[in-house]
Amino acid sequence: MTSEIRAEIRTxxxxxxxxxxxxxxxxxxxxxxxxxxxxxxxHAGLVDSTPRDGATLDDLPSEVTLTFTEDIxxxxxxxxxxxxxTALAEGEAxxxxxxxxxxxxxxxxxxxxxxxxxxxxxxxxxTGELSFTVTGDAAAPSPGATDTPAPSPGAxxxxxxxxxxxxxxxxxxxxxxxxxxxxxxxxxxxxxxLLLLGAGLVLVVGTFVxxxxxxxxx
Numbered sequence: 186m187t188s189e190i191r192a193e194i195r196t197x198x199x200x201x202x203x204x205x206x207x208x209x210x211x212x213x214x215x216x217x218x219x220x221x222x223x224x225x226x227x228h229a230g231l232v233d234s235t236p237r238d239g240a241t242l243d244d245l246p247s248e249v250t251l252t253f254t255e256d257i258x259x260x261x262x263x264x265x266x267x268x269x270x271t272a273l274a275e276g277e278a279x280x281x282x283x284x285x286x287x288x289x290x291x292x293x294x295x296x297x298x299x300x301x302x303x304x305x306x307x308x309x310x311x312t313g314e315l316s317f318t319v320t321g322d323a324a325a326p327s328p329g330a331t332d333t334p335a336p337s338p339g340a341x342x343x344x345x346x347x348x349x350x351x352x353x354x355x356x357x358x359x360x361x362x363x364x365x366x367x368x369x370x371x372x373x374x375x376x377x378x379l380l381l382l383g384a385g386l387v388l389v390v391g392t393f394v395x396x397x398x399x400x401x402x403x
Contacts, residue, residue, distance in 0.1 A: 209386040229253040229283075229305030231313055236299075238315040243322045245273075245292045251285040251301055253311070261303040263287035268296045294321030 233252040236242055249265060259280040265273045265287065273289040285303060299315040 205386070212386045228307060228309045229255045229257065229303070229311050231301075231311075234299070234315055236315075236317040238317070240317040242317060242319050245289070245297075245319045248286055248288045249299055250287075251303075253283045253285070253303070253305070256282050256306045257285055258304045258306060258308075261285045262301065264300045265289050266298050266300075267292055273297075292319065294319050 230253065231251060232254055235246065235250045249263065251261075251263070257280050261278040261280050263274060263278045263285065267273065271292070273292050275288045275290050278285050278287040280303075285301070296316065296318050299317070300313070302310065302312045304310050
């Protein structure tokens with residue numbers, strides 16, 4: 186084999202390898218773009234709730250609310266339970282865009298759990314659970330309200346002032362982080378074709394490299 190033919194073969198092999206490498210680079214960039222989360226790909230997440238997770242309340246509200254990052258498709262399911270396993274949800278939850286409202290019946294002091302299951306606008310189900318505590322302080326009678334001897338004249342003003350200070354509701358604790366949305370479990374199904382493309386390009390490059398080495402050895 187003459188030197189001119191060998192040079193021509195080398196040039197051809199380099200051209201093929203360069204083309205395949207460029208195609209491989211384009212495939213890898215496409216895979217990388219698919220791996221980067223965007224706002225359009227993100228699923229709905231809980232951003233606010235009433236009561237908030239970990240809150241301490243004087244009284245149980247007449248309804249609980251959940252606010253998400255995007256609109257929710259009805260129906261939505263919300264379950265509120267007391268520690269004695271009593272369910273307090275009353276009727277079906279109402280969906281108003283990204284807001285979900287669930288009326289609840291009256292309940293006494295104790296610990297409560299709020300579990301929800303909704304479907305976001307992109308079709309993915311989002312579930313989570315919150316907890317809060319009701320102390321019942323606002324409904325409790327002030328100590329000594331019954332069987333109290335009649336106050337002496339002139340003591341009415343001071344007694345009423347002290348009772349008002351004791352009965353004044355304390356601000357509820359709104360601490361506690363909201364439950365994040367569940368992670369996407371269908372990533373491989375959505376991006377499998379891109380991953381297969383990258384693997385195929387790697388295989389093609391490897392084949393060309395092996396063939397080029399064999400030609401050079403011959």
